[in-house]
Amino acid sequence: MSFSPRAYLFDFDLTLADSSDAICFCAAAALGDMGQAVPPRERIEDSIGLTLEQTFAFLTGNQDAALAASYRTRFVAHADRVMVGMTRFYPDAVALLAELHARRIPVAIVSTKYRYRIEQILRHLDLAQLVTVIVGHEDVGRHKPDPEGLLKALDLLGVKADEALYVGDHTADQQAAAAAGTRFVGAVTGKISSAQWRERGCRAIERELGELLEMGAEG
Missing domain, CATH: 3.40.50.1000 (HAD superfamily/HAD-like)
Structure with a gap:
């Protein structure tokens, strides 16, 4: 039919x-700002499609809402600089x-x-x-x-x-x-x-x- x-x-x-290059860059930078371990790129790529709060939990195993909010703020700040161009x-x-x-x-x-x-x-x-x-x-x-x-x-x-x-x-x-x-x-x-x-x-x-x-x- x-x-x-x-x-x-x-x-x-x-x-x-x-946007994977930009997403991986921003995720690594945000985690680094927070003193969190940065996972391999492939792991970050697997998070594409999740919300930023979900991404933080996925990448760190940490469910803390305040830390997830901090990650979101830091990710967005880095994305403001590089996401469009990348x-x-x-x-x-x-x-x-x-x-x-x-x-x-x-x-x-x-x-x-x-x-x-x-x-x-x-x-x-x-x-x-x-x-x-x-x-x-x-x-x-x-x-x-x-x-x-x-x-x-x-x-x-x-x-x-x-x-x-x-x-x-x-x-x-x-x-x-x-x-x-x-x-x-x-x-x-x-x-x-x-x-x-x-x-x-x-x-x-x-x-x-x-x-x-x-x-x-x-x-």
Whole structure:
């Protein structure tokens, strides 16, 4: 059965863009400021997609809320200096967003990253006009895998959940889409391969995001 999405929703980090160098730098710097041990880069990369408070617990094993808040403040301070300049948009993501814009199909970004930071990055790369709605960390009370962010984006777009497609690289993205009632496609620019997505019962990108246009036509 043919399915033509009325809107496309995307995660940000490791789906549309690669901020991993900046994230790893900021995490290491924030932990160092606090006198905490800095884990290997691979461990920090595994935290991408978590909130900053969750990241602190993930990297240190410490659940102290005050320390997590301090980590968040220090991470953001470092990110203010380097995040925009160190973020690289995937070329196929730019091409897809431009094509969707040309077709007048709305696009939303739903991320645990702060909305203002995503806006800064989009302006810096002259891509802001390609995105209709952004729902970031500061816009919701419950983060993925809770569907609140997706549902808010759908409401802002005026699109029903079953009329949209959500693309993300993390299992939390898959879980949020399922909870929202939105079709999901797994991105392969994170830690999960197309074969691993299929093992989870999901459709997946094989090589580049432009494949989404054919997927929509196929249903």
